Amino acid sequence: MLELSHISKTFAAATPDEHKVFDDFSLRIDDGEFVSVIGSNGSGKTTLLNFVCGSLAVDSGSIFFDGNDITAMPEYRRAKKIGRVFQDPKIGTCADLTILENMALADNKNKSFGLTSAVNPKRVSYYKDLLAECEMGLENRLGTKVGSLSGGQRQALALVIANMTDLDMLILDEHTAALDPRSSETIMELTDRFVRSSGLTTLMVTHNLRFALEYGTRLVMMHEGKCVLDLRGEEKKNAKMEDILKIFNQISIECGN
Numbered sequence: 001m002l003e004l005s006h007i008s009k010t011f012a013a014a015t016p017d018e019h020k021v022f023d024d025f026s027l028r029i030d031d032g033e034f035v036s037v038i039g040s041n042g043s044g045k046t047t048l049l050n051f052v053c054g055s056l057a058v059d060s061g062s063i064f065f066d067g068n069d070i071t072a073m074p075e076y077r078r079a080k081k082i083g084r085v086f087q088d089p090k091i092g093t094c095a096d097l098t099i100l101e102n103m104a105l106a107d108n109k110n111k112s113f114g115l116t117s118a119v120n121p122k123r124v125s126y127y128k129d130l131l132a133e134c135e136m137g138l139e140n141r142l143g144t145k146v147g148s149l150s151g152g153q154r155q156a157l158a159l160v161i162a163n164m165t166d167l168d169m170l171i172l173d174e175h176t177a178a179l180d181p182r183s184s185e186t187i188m189e190l191t192d193r194f195v196r197s198s199g200l201t202t203l204m205v206t207h208n209l210r211f212a213l214e215y216g217t218r219l220v221m222m223h224e225g226k227c228v229l230d231l232r233g234e235e236k237k238n239a240k241m242e243d244i245l246k247i248f249n250q251i252s253i254e255c256g257n
Contacts, residue, residue, distance in 0.1 A: 035204065052082065053082055054070070094146060127139075170195070
């Protein structure tokens with residue numbers, strides 16, 4: 001369970017550019033939920049993810065994860081249990097290493113290192129089985145350098161790598177935004193399969209309203225650091241695109257967009 005309690009955050013405080021993003025914001029995500037977060041630019045979506053991952057500190061308030069207060073926990077320690085797939089496919093993988101070497105690095109995450117080979121030949125068939133789920137033929141290209149893959153292929157690999165470790169939560173930071181429409185569909189279908197099979201608690205920020213409606217168990221719309229819509233269960237299943245767009249467009253008009 002993830003809980004953000006009474007969070008406040010101001011950027012450029014005490015300057016002419018001062019901007020309060022969050023003011024006494026609270027949000028709880030239960031184990032096993034797949035939450036899609038939508039909202040206009042500046043609504044606080046990415047800042048929210050940065051709070052959870054520890055790449056940005058809150059000014060006040062607390063963050064609890066699995067019953068532990070992680071507010072002051074550094075990002076590298078949170079990364080042991082919280083995985084993140086970024087918008088840029090290049091961030092989640094090492095371009096100069098092969099697919100096999102990338103997967104071996106992920107396989108050794110959180111383990112002690114010694115003077116042995118980083119790639120264990122006994123694990124290769126396991127890697128191939130994981131890659132086969134992507135249905136992109138990557139299991140037959142283990143020796144290919146990742147830098148030569150397409151954006152969709154690299155993002156698929158990043159998803160596989162994120163799910164190789166013993167995570168408690170997966171963060172998806174607009175992970176389809178930089179892809180072409182066909183690749184975006186493929187990556188979302190792959191994401192849904194991974195999340196469903198693992199039961200992993202997932203927090204996904206997306207600008208794609210259809211993805212937010214079609215995938216996941218809960219939909220949250222943010223505006224100016226507040227939750228203006230929170231749908232789950234039957235409410236989310238019965239939600240219609242035109243109703244979500246109506247709220248979204250009304251917010252945009254109020255903001256002068």
